[in-house]
Amino acid sequence: xxxxxxxxxxxxxxxxxxxxxxxxxxxxxxxxxxxxxxxxxxxxxxxxxxxxxxxxxxxxxxxxxxxxxxxxxxxxxxxxxxxxxxxxxxxxxxxxxxxxxxxxxxxxxxxxxxxxxxxxxxxxxxxxxxxxxxxxxxxxxxxxxxxxxxxxxxxxxxxxxxxxxxxxxxxxxxxxxxxxxxxxxxxxxxxxxxxxxxxxxxxxxxxxxxxxxxxxxxxxxxxxxxxxxxxxxxxxxxxxxxxxxxxxxxxxxxxxxxxxxxxxxxxxxxxxxxxxxxxxxxxxxxxxxxxxxxxxxxxxxxxxxxxxxx
Amino acid sequence: xxxxxxxxxxxxxxxxxxxxxxxxxxxxxxxxxxxxxxxxxxxxxxxxxxxxxxxxxxxxxxxxxxxxxxxxxxxxxxxxxxxxxxxxxxxxxxxxxxxxxxxxxxxxxxxxxxxxxxxxxxxxxxxxxxxxxxxxxxxxxxxxxxxxxxxxxxxxxxxxxxxxxxxxxxxxxxxxxxxxxxxxxxxxxxxxxxxxxxxxxxxxxxxxxxxxxxxxxxxxxxxxxxxxxxxxxxxxxxxxxxxxxx
Numbered sequence: 001x002x003x004x005x006x007x008x009x010x011x012x013x014x015x016x017x018x019x020x021x022x023x024x025x026x027x028x029x030x031x032x033x034x035x036x037x038x039x040x041x042x043x044x045x046x047x048x049x050x051x052x053x054x055x056x057x058x059x060x061x062x063x064x065x066x067x068x069x070x071x072x073x074x075x076x077x078x079x080x081x082x083x084x085x086x087x088x089x090x091x092x093x094x095x096x097x098x099x100x101x102x103x104x105x106x107x108x109x110x111x112x113x114x115x116x117x118x119x120x121x122x123x124x125x126x127x128x129x130x131x132x133x134x135x136x137x138x139x140x141x142x143x144x145x146x147x148x149x150x151x152x153x154x155x156x157x158x159x160x161x162x163x164x165x166x167x168x169x170x171x172x173x174x175x176x177x178x179x180x181x182x183x184x185x186x187x188x189x190x191x192x193x194x195x196x197x198x199x200x201x202x203x204x205x206x207x208x209x210x211x212x213x214x215x216x217x218x219x220x221x222x223x224x225x226x227x228x229x230x231x232x233x234x235x236x237x238x239x240x241x242x243x244x245x246x247x248x249x250x251x252x253x254x255x256x257x258x259x260x261x262x263x264x265x266x267x268x269x270x271x272x273x274x275x276x277x278x279x280x281x282x283x284x285x286x287x288x289x290x291x292x293x294x295x296x297x298x299x300x301x302x303x304x305x306x307x308x309x310x
Numbered sequence: 311x312x313x314x315x316x317x318x319x320x321x322x323x324x325x326x327x328x329x330x331x332x333x334x335x336x337x338x339x340x341x342x343x344x345x346x347x348x349x350x351x352x353x354x355x356x357x358x359x360x361x362x363x364x365x366x367x368x369x370x371x372x373x374x375x376x377x378x379x380x381x382x383x384x385x386x387x388x389x390x391x392x393x394x395x396x397x398x399x400x401x402x403x404x405x406x407x408x409x410x411x412x413x414x415x416x417x418x419x420x421x422x423x424x425x426x427x428x429x430x431x432x433x434x435x436x437x438x439x440x441x442x443x444x445x446x447x448x449x450x451x452x453x454x455x456x457x458x459x460x461x462x463x464x465x466x467x468x469x470x471x472x473x474x475x476x477x478x479x480x481x482x483x484x485x486x487x488x489x490x491x492x493x494x495x496x497x498x499x500x501x502x503x504x505x506x507x508x509x510x511x512x513x514x515x516x517x518x519x520x521x522x523x524x525x526x527x528x529x530x531x532x533x534x535x536x537x538x539x540x541x542x543x544x545x546x547x548x549x550x551x552x553x554x555x556x
Contacts, residue, residue, distance in 0.1 A: 008469070015469075017469070063473075064447065065438070065441075065448055065450070066441070066442075066445070066446075066447060066448065069442065088434075089469045090450065090451055090467060090468045090469045091468060091469045093434045093435070093438070093450065094438055094448065094450040094451075094468075095438075096435075096438075097403065097404075097407075097433075097434075097435035097436075097438035097439045097442070098438050098439065098441065098442040098448070100404060100435075100439065101404060101407065101408075101439045101442035101443055102442055104519075105519070106404075106519035106520050107402070107403060107404055107433075107435060107439075107519070107520070108520070109403065109432070109433035109434060109435050110432055110433070119523055122432075123432060124430060124431060124432055124525070125321075125327045125336075125429070125430055125432075126429050126430075126432060127528075128327040128527070128528070129327050129329075129525050129526060129527050129528070130525070130526050130528070131522050131524075131525050132522065132523045132524045132525070132526065133520050133521070133522055133523070134520065134521050134522075134523050135519065135520050136518075136519055136520065136521065137519045172447040172477065172478075172479075172481075173447045173448075173449060173475050173476075173477050173481075174475060174476045174477070175473055175474070175475055176474045176475060176476060177473070177474040178468075178471055178472070178473055178474075179471050179472050179474075180470055180471040181467075181470065181471045181472065188469055188470045194556075218556065229487075236453075236487050236488055237467065239487070242323050242429055243323070243347055243348070243429070243487070244487070246432075250555050251549070251553075251555045251556065261323070261324055262323045262324070265323075268528065269528075271555065272549070272553045272555050273531075274545065274549070275534070285534045285536075286531070286534070287531055288531070288534040289531065289532075289534060289535065289553065290534065290535050290536075290537060290545060290548060290549070290553075291534045291535070291536050291537070292536070292537050292538075292539050292542065292545060293536060293539060294539025294540075295539075298539070299539055299542055302542040302543075303542035303545060303546070306542050306543040306545075306546045307546055307556070309543075310546065310550075310556075
């Protein structure tokens with residue numbers, strides 16, 4: 001029984017989110033893993049190495065999710081796939097639910113690991129709990145939480161690329177322009193492996209240089225707490241927490257953030273949490289693996305220097 | 311213009327999360343319920359603003375039992391025109407979406423709005439599913455919405471950036487931060503909400519395709535290892551040698 005996996009590409013290569021979901025689809029071990037790519041691909045886009053045997057390639061980079069949904073449904077039907085896997089990122093979350101309805105399939109949003117039988121683990125209550133959800137339909141659509149599974153190289157050989165097209169109708173949403181949130185080469189926050197985040201303890205937007213320096217030294221993305229986003233010190237898209245972005249990097253360094261329950265909800269699935277705060281009673285220390293009780297204005301430059309000295 | 315805003319009941323963001331009934335159900339005892347923040351602060355408020363500018367009505371729609379009525383009254387107090395509650399226990403995203411779509415299909419709404427996700431179920435799925443049920447265009451994560459006649463211009467977050475989009479005619483969207491500012495209901499709003507219409511409709515027959523076997527709480531963290539503030543190099547060493555993370 002084959003599995004269809006929806007892959008986004010950038011400059012002809014599968015994105016990290018795409019490689020991760022292809023790895024997930026391979027690990028399901030339910031049969032052949034077939035990727036669907038709408039847009040540029042060079043070679044097999046790096047997908048053979050993560051276990052994809054065939055790429056169904058639609059040359060038209062569709063931008064309307066109703067078209068992407070129709071294309072996915074037709075591709076899944078043509079190969080008789082009983083599972084369709086997406087990344088649970090912004091793009092995947094806009095297409096996968098449509099596909100689930102179109103195919104009368106049970107939908108698992110935010111899956112965080114491989115299923116046991118037809119029971120999937122997913123994040124609920126904004127990361128404060130997990131639900132173990134049994135799907136009762138034959139066909140399943142799964143959106144995998146970014147960074148929850150990782151990219152697993154299977155050493156597979158190059159995938160076969162075949163042209164694929166379907167009647168997807170007209171685009172009804174017109175794309176007039178795209179503005180990248182961050183400079184070229186930086187990873188979107190939900191996919192970041194390392195994140196340096198700062199809060200009100202930084203006292204003002206003009207002081208973010210020391211945060212950015214540390215992030216740069218670590219190759220990390222920057223994030224912020226909600227008050228900082230609300231006060232306009234940092235752009236809204238950097239806000240992590242219950243009402244912002246949920247992240248699960250390998251390393252999360254929180255600088256001058258007290259650790260309110262709403263903030264913790266968005267970051268508590270990080271593998272290692274480091275907290276730097278002047279207040280030893282800050283609740284964040286209870287959720288941290290490592291802590292420094294000290295002034296961020298003194299600690300951060302020293303920490304950056306120590307990392308640069310490696 | 312005729313707008314429909316999907317609102318959910320959600321536990322207050324500071325609620326202690328616990329489960330009951332063999333950990334199959336959320337324990338609601340002592341929990342304060344609110345309108346799901348994304349539905350309220352963003353989708354509902356922007357819909358009200360558009361109707362204040364252009365005329366028309368904002369109807370809220372909720373899938374839930376009578377325990378939802380207080381949060382529905384709050385939405386009416388903020389400024390919704392009237393409300394519909396589909397009398398059913400919300401179980402999964404596709405059930406909720408199909409119930410709302412079945413109700414909305416003949417009602418001639420210009421825009422159907424929801425928040426980007428609920429803070430309890432976190433599926434980010436219901437608005438997209440409604441769009442599919444009704445074969446309508448869908449725009450996710452909208453941070454800006456302007457209307458000019460029957461054409462909408464939108465700014466929406468996507469992976470790695472923001473899209474500038476336009477849609478003509480009826481569409482479905484999910485709202486996120488930036489589209490509007492939170493509104494606090496005033497006394498006049500609260501008083502008038504008492505007499506606004508809250509129509510309770512019977513649920514149509516829809517299938518449920520998932521069930522929760524069990525809820526679990528995350529394992530507790532061990533003790534935090536405190537590193538001397540004067541010696542950040544020690545932190546670098548433990549991150550490298552113990553945590554093996556850098």
